[in-house]
Amino acid sequence: MLEKALQGSKQYWGWIAFLFVIILIGTYNYVRQFQEGLYITGMSRDVTWGFYIAQFTFLVGVAASAVMVVLPYYLHNYKAFAKITILGEFLAIASVTMCMLFIFVDMGQPFRILNVFLYPSPHSLMFWDTIVLSGYLLLNVVISHVTLSAERKSIPPPKWIRPVIIISIPWAISIHTVTAFLYSGLAARPFWMTAILAPRFLASAFAAGPALLIILCLILKRISKFDAGDEPIEKLATIVTYAMAINVFFVLMEVFTALYSNIPEHVMHFEYLFFGINGKDFLVPWMWTSEFLAVVSLILLIVPSTRRKKRTLVIACITVFLSLWIDKGLGMVITGFVPNPLGTVTEYSPTLPEVLISIGIYGVGALLVTVLYKIALSVRKQLPV
Amino acid sequence: MGIDRRKFIKASGLAALGLAGLAPVKLFGTEDSTQAVSDSVSSRKEIGKPLEGKRWAMVIDINKCLREENCTACVTACHTAHNIPHFDNSKDEIKWIWKETFHNAFPEQEHEHLKDHLLEKQLPLLCNHCDNPPCVKVCPTEATWKRERDGIVMMDWHRCIGCRYCMAACPYGSRSFNWRDPRPFIDRINPDFPTRTRGVVEKCTLCEERLRIGQLPACVEACKAHAMVFGDLEDPDSEVRALLRENFTIRRKPSLGTHPEIYYIV
Numbered sequence: 001m002l003e004k005a006l007q008g009s010k011q012y013w014g015w016i017a018f019l020f021v022i023i024l025i026g027t028y029n030y031v032r033q034f035q036e037g038l039y040i041t042g043m044s045r046d047v048t049w050g051f052y053i054a055q056f057t058f059l060v061g062v063a064a065s066a067v068m069v070v071l072p073y074y075l076h077n078y079k080a081f082a083k084i085t086i087l088g089e090f091l092a093i094a095s096v097t098m099c100m101l102f103i104f105v106d107m108g109q110p111f112r113i114l115n116v117f118l119y120p121s122p123h124s125l126m127f128w129d130t131i132v133l134s135g136y137l138l139l140n141v142v143i144s145h146v147t148l149s150a151e152r153k154s155i156p157p158p159k160w161i162r163p164v165i166i167i168s169i170p171w172a173i174s175i176h177t178v179t180a181f182l183y184s185g186l187a188a189r190p191f192w193m194t195a196i197l198a199p200r201f202l203a204s205a206f207a208a209g210p211a212l213l214i215i216l217c218l219i220l221k222r223i224s225k226f227d228a229g230d231e232p233i234e235k236l237a238t239i240v241t242y243a244m245a246i247n248v249f250f251v252l253m254e255v256f257t258a259l260y261s262n263i264p265e266h267v268m269h270f271e272y273l274f275f276g277i278n279g280k281d282f283l284v285p286w287m288w289t290s291e292f293l294a295v296v297s298l299i300l301l302i303v304p305s306t307r308r309k310k311r312t313l314v315i316a317c318i319t320v321f322l323s324l325w326i327d328k329g330l331g332m333v334i335t336g337f338v339p340n341p342l343g344t345v346t347e348y349s350p351t352l353p354e355v356l357i358s359i360g361i362y363g364v365g366a367l368l369v370t371v372l373y374k375i376a377l378s379v380r381k382q383l384p385v
Numbered sequence: 386m387g388i389d390r391r392k393f394i395k396a397s398g399l400a401a402l403g404l405a406g407l408a409p410v411k412l413f414g415t416e417d418s419t420q421a422v423s424d425s426v427s428s429r430k431e432i433g434k435p436l437e438g439k440r441w442a443m444v445i446d447i448n449k450c451l452r453e454e455n456c457t458a459c460v461t462a463c464h465t466a467h468n469i470p471h472f473d474n475s476k477d478e479i480k481w482i483w484k485e486t487f488h489n490a491f492p493e494q495e496h497e498h499l500k501d502h503l504l505e506k507q508l509p510l511l512c513n514h515c516d517n518p519p520c521v522k523v524c525p526t527e528a529t530w531k532r533e534r535d536g537i538v539m540m541d542w543h544r545c546i547g548c549r550y551c552m553a554a555c556p557y558g559s560r561s562f563n564w565r566d567p568r569p570f571i572d573r574i575n576p577d578f579p580t581r582t583r584g585v586v587e588k589c590t591l592c593e594e595r596l597r598i599g600q601l602p603a604c605v606e607a608c609k610a611h612a613m614v615f616g617d618l619e620d621p622d623s624e625v626r627a628l629l630r631e632n633f634t635i636r637r638k639p640s641l642g643t644h645p646e647i648y649y650i651v
Contacts, residue, residue, distance in 0.1 A: 037583040038547075039564035044476030048552040048562060108547015108562065108584025115526040115546050126525035126550055187519060187641045188556035265492070341556050341638075342489040346476070 004378035005371040011223075012374075019367045026360010029353040030105055038108060041354040046346035047337040049106070051354050054333035055361070056102035058208075058325060060179045061201060063095035063136065065209020067172035068239050074165045080231040086376050087220075088213060089144040092172075094368035096137040101361045125182045132175045139168040144372075152379045176201045189336045191269035194257075200250040201328075207243035208324040210236045211317035216369070218314060226377050237313055241301040244320055248294055251327075272345065273335050280347045283334065286326050293323035433599025438617030440536045441514065441591055442646040443605070444628045447487075449612035451506045457484065459509050462607030463589070468580045470570035479561040481589040482511040482604050490637060491649075503651075509604070509613070512559040512589035513637060513645030514538045520551035520560065529586075536646065537591045547584040556638050557645075560588045618646065 008016075033040050043050045069088035072078035104110055121127050143165055150157035180198035187193060214236050217228040258266040271277055276284045300306045300316035307313055339345045350358070450456075463469070463482045470479055484507035488495045514531075518538050521531055528545040531538050552560045566583045574580060578594065581587055592602035600606065605613045616625035625648075628634075634648040 037563070037565035039474075039477050043564070045478050045552075045561055046476075046558070048549040103548075106548070108549070108586075109545065109582075112526075112544070112546045115528070115544055119527045119544070121525050121527050124523050124525040124550070126523065126548065130525070182550075186523070186554050187643075188554055336553070340558055342485060342558050343492050344489065 002371075002375070004375045008374065015370065016367070019363045019370070022363040023360050023367065026357045026363060029356045030360070033105070033353060033357065034110070038106075040351060042348050042351045044346055044348065046340040046344060047334060047348035049333055049337070050348055051330075051350040051358055052102045052106040054329045055358055056099050056106075057179060057201075057333060058329040059095045059099045059102070059365075060133070060176055061205025061324075061328065062209045062212060063092045063099065064172045064176040064202070065205050065213075066092035066140070067169055068206050068210050068236075068243075069213070070165065070172070071169050072235075074162070075169065078235075080229065080235060083226075084213065084217060084228050084232050084236075086144055086148055087216065087373065088209075089140050090372035090376065091209070091213060091216070091369060092140045093137065093144065093372065094365045096133055096140070096175075097368055098361050098365040099133060100137075101364060102358075105357055105361070125178060125185060129175075129178045129182060132171065132178050136168070136171055136175050139164065139171055143168060148376060148379055173202065176205055183333075183336065186336075188341050190263075190265045191336045192332075194254060196250050196253055200247065200254070203243050203247035203250055204324045204328060205243075207240050207247055208321050208328075210243070211240045211320040214240070214317045215314065215321070216373075218310065220373065220377070224377055226380070233310075233313070234308065237301065237307050237316075240317065240320060241298075241307065244294070244298060244301060247324070248298065268339055268343075269335050272338050273331055277339065277345045280338075280345050282347050282349050283331055287331055290323045290326035290331065293319040293326075297323060436596040436599055436601070438535050438623075439619035440617060440646070441596075442616065442618040442625050442648065443511075443591075443602075444614045444625050444632075444634065444648045444650060445509060446610075446612045446614075446628075446632075446650040447503070447508050448650065449610040450508055450608075451503075453610045453612075454506075456609060458607040458609055459604035459613065460484065462603040463511075463592075465573070466575060466578060466592070466595075466603040468567070468571050468575055468578055470567035471572060472565075472570055477564045479563065479567065479587065481561075481587075482509055484508060485510050491635065493638065493640070494635060508649070510557070510559070510637075511604070511647065512538060512591070513557055513643070513647045514589075514591055516644035516646065517642060519554040519556065519641075519643060523550045523554040525550065532593075535596075537593050538588075539590055539593070540587055542579070542581050542585045542587065545585040547586065549586060551586055556641050556643065560586050562586050 041050060041052075066088040069081045069085045073081035073085045104113065107113055116127060116130055143161060146161045147157045177198045180201045183189070183192035184194060184197040214233055217226075217233060217236075220226040221228065255270060258270050268277070272280070273283055273287050275281070297316050297319035300312055300319070305312075307316065334348050338347065460480075460482050464480070467481060469481060472478060486505075486507055487499065487503040490508060490510055514537055516531075516536065518529075518531055521529055521538060524530075525548060526544050526546055528541045529538065529551055530541075547562065549562055552562060563581050563583045563585055568574075568580050571580065592600070592604075595602060602613075602615055605615045614624050614628055616623035618625060620626065628650065629648060632650045634650050636645040636648055639645070
């Protein structure tokens with residue numbers, strides 16, 4: 001089916017060329033990082049994880065959110081999602097691939113990565129995260145391939161695929177739960193050590209992922225003959241609304257527990273996040289922007305007229321996505337390290353090579369989404385002539 | 386790496402010979418030999434009977450330590466012995482033992498009317514060689530582990546993939562990462578100890594390479610104030626046990642259940 005991706009308009013090839021350029025820039029910077037060491041990033045002895053691991057965490061959520069279309073369609077036979085389920089699965093494939101790349105570029109010794117399998121360590125959550133992520137990638141590749149091939153031949157998919165799809169539903173929940181456990185099991189980091197981290201991760205994932213899916217569907221409607229239809233978009237918007245509201249509720253739970261109990265090592269992280277400590281306040285403008293966007297998005301989503309109107313819905317989805325990206329892709333991971341366990345405040349901000357490598361990985365994800373969506377649309381003969 | 390490794394293996398072989406009684410030179414074989422030569426680099430040539438213990442621990446007398454103002458003998462001895470690089474940029478810093486204020490070392494114990502000498506001055510911190518080490522639990526490749534026979538939390542620099550999960554899990558900030566190639570930044574390379582490659586985590590190993598040839602940890606040996614005492618916690622007659630019996634001691638962040646084996650006499 002891959003040949004479908006090799007035909008396209010000038011705009012299509014222009015887009016592909018653009019992606020290749022940013023991927024090449026990212027690759028060049030990665031080669032530099034590989035040769036010189038991770039010191040070319042902003043990470044330090046105190047802040048040992050940064051932009052890469054934060055993007056990984058955010059994208060695990062986007063990957064898991066495919067379950068928000070898979071579950072209604074396959075488990076509840078919700079036909080309106082028939083057209084977009086494959087788009088959700090393909091988005092999951094691209095996201096998991098990006099997750100793996102972000103882990104890879106964060107490794108000090110990337111060529112030793114197979115040690116994770118050579119010396120399996122079930123006591124480490126990273127071992128389980130590797131297993132659930134590779135399993136989730138495999139599940140989505142198999143499911144999307146089998147269902148799309150059947151659709152291409154206009155035959156029903158084989159019966160054996162149904163149990164595989166059913167397994168993929170709790171599996172999606174597991175990838176984000178295990179990823180949350182990476183953090184929430186660490187006694188050394190009070191900011192992460194909260195039982196609500198996994199539920200919060202899931203809530204933010206189920207808001208950000210479907211919001212991105214709505215945006216992608218509306219883009220496809222503009223550039224191709226694909227039209228998801230009004231009902232699935234509205235249903236997705238409802239899912240985004242509930243998930244975003246629950247996410248904000250969970251964040252407030254955390255803030256209350258930390259601030260009212262007033263335990264210094266819990267309060268300090270929130271202080272750093274929203275006010276800065278001793279003038280060290282890199283994240284402060286970002287976090288207030290995130291909170292502002294969250295409020296705007298909730299208003300646009302909860303008011304029925306703005307949720308139904310495509311133009312305002314797009315704004316709502318963009319604000320949801322940006323708000324949660326700042327929260328998870330910047331604030332969540334970095335703040336766990338600031339202040340450090342000794343109370344020292346060492347700030348972190350990503351360096352240019354670090355950002356370019358990350359953009360390169362996002363380029364790989366965008367390329368995968370483009371190619372896979374093109375294949376899906378070609379099979380359905382919904383491409384522009 | 387090859388040469389360093391060979392020398393390392395050679396040193397272990399010599400240590401084994403010492404064990405068999407074939408190397409009669411035994412200068413620093415006992416635990417009370419703290420006054421011994423402090424030039425750790427040259428003293429490696431003396432092969433003694435390995436020090437053996439079931440549970441190594443250290444007791445640090447803060448008051449004795451603070452009497453020697455601005456002393457960094459323990460840090461220098463350790464960092465010279467273990468080929469620790471010096472970087473200009475503190476974010477790349479590597480340290481196995483370092484000095485920190487009481488406030489940072491014991492955030493839970495601090496209060497505003499604390500004795501002045503505790504507030505201002507600094508005391509040595511190192512890996513706590515926890516009984517229940519959180520870094521070991523999180524390592525995805527078993528590159529760090531607690532040695533069963535004596536409780537030392539060890540590191541395998543050839544297996545570490547550099548994921549730095551152990552650094553996130555350590556509540557004491559005891560681990561460092563080689564953000565860049567350390568070799569050009571080592572003042573004087575000690576040929577008896579391996580240098581590291583970039584991209585791996587490292588930390589204090591309680592001088593297990595010195596214990597093997599009958600020597601005390603470099604920091605203990607170098608301490609001018611004799612504030613650091615090293616010994617076997619399982620041996621009721623050891624000096625560490627005597628100190629723990631006779632003094633009030635505290636450990637860093639005991640509430641986390643990690644059971645640090647570095648004790649501080651306040």
